[in-house]
Amino acid sequence: MEMFLMAICLSMLGFAVTAVAFGAATRSAETAPEEQPVQQPVVEIAPARFFADDATIPAMSMQARVPIEALLLQIDNHVRLEQAAAESFLAYPTAALLHGRTISTLVQ
Amino acid sequence: MNSGAPDLLRGLSPQEVGQVLALGTRMQVPSGSEVFGLGSPAGSVYVIERGLIRLTLPMQVRGRDEDILVEERTAGQTVGWSALIPPYRFTLKATAPVETEVIALSRDALQAHFDANPGAAYSIALNLAAVIGQRLQLFQAMWLREMQRLVELRCV
Numbered sequence: 001m002e003m004f005l006m007a008i009c010l011s012m013l014g015f016a017v018t019a020v021a022f023g024a025a026t027r028s029a030e031t032a033p034e035e036q037p038v039q040q041p042v043v044e045i046a047p048a049r050f051f052a053d054d055a056t057i058p059a060m061s062m063q064a065r066v067p068i069e070a071l072l073l074q075i076d077n078h079v080r081l082e083q084a085a086a087e088s089f090l091a092y093p094t095a096a097l098l099h100g101r102t103i104s105t106l107v108q
Numbered sequence: 109m110n111s112g113a114p115d116l117l118r119g120l121s122p123q124e125v126g127q128v129l130a131l132g133t134r135m136q137v138p139s140g141s142e143v144f145g146l147g148s149p150a151g152s153v154y155v156i157e158r159g160l161i162r163l164t165l166p167m168q169v170r171g172r173d174e175d176i177l178v179e180e181r182t183a184g185q186t187v188g189w190s191a192l193i194p195p196y197r198f199t200l201k202a203t204a205p206v207e208t209e210v211i212a213l214s215r216d217a218l219q220a221h222f223d224a225n226p227g228a229a230y231s232i233a234l235n236l237a238a239v240i241g242q243r244l245q246l247f248q249a250m251w252l253r254e255m256q257r258l259v260e261l262r263c264v
């Protein structure tokens with residue numbers, strides 16, 4: 001009889017331990033997806049900034065490699081093109097002419 | 109010079125144009141020479157007879173002061189209208205990139221002529237307003253184009 005009671009107690013204890021372990025495992029599985037969405041935007045934003053910087057840095061370093069005389073000629077050319085564009089706008093003022101695209105190498 | 113009257117003297121009779129130009133001093137400007145400097149006292153306006161005048165402002169380019177083109181004026185056009193408008197100081201630098209010939213009209217000589225010829229003075233004042241107004245409108249448009257580019261760059 002004592003042996004039977006001991007077996008029942010041990011079984012109950014084992015069941016309780018299993019239930020607690022199952023509960024803990026179930027809670028951690030539920031909270032994990034809640035944390036993921038918070039981290040996910042950070043992962044998504046980082047590459048976007050990286051690519052933006054990646055595009056501008058070579059353009060800037062390319063301008064830095066242009067000899068100053070060539071750069072000054074580019075500026076001269078840019079001013080002439082901008083004046084021509086502005087004169088076209090003044091001759092026939094429309095929003096399209098005001099914001100017409102330039103072929104200036106300085107801003108391409 | 110162009111077949112027509114200079115922009116400053118438009119609307120005047122050929123005789124009146126001759127009278128005004130006779131007040132001036134013809135100057136040969138060698139290639140690369142300065143006609144007037146930024147901030148210097150403005151005593152004369154210059155009618156370009158032949159050649160080209162570059163109007164510039166200083167700008168830092170890679171740590172160096174460089175004269176950056178603002179406008180180019182050719183034969184028949186006028187530069188240096190600061191000589192007729194207080195505080196009589198040039199707000200740009202003018203140089204001749206090629207051999208150029210100008211007629212320098214001093215403010216004193218012009219004012220004496222205006223006193224004696226109010227009709228001519230009125231026409232010249234209107235022409236001067238047109239030159240200044242055209243530059244203002246031109247630069248408004250250029251400034252807005254730059255603003256548009258800046259906004260597009262910032263919004264990328």
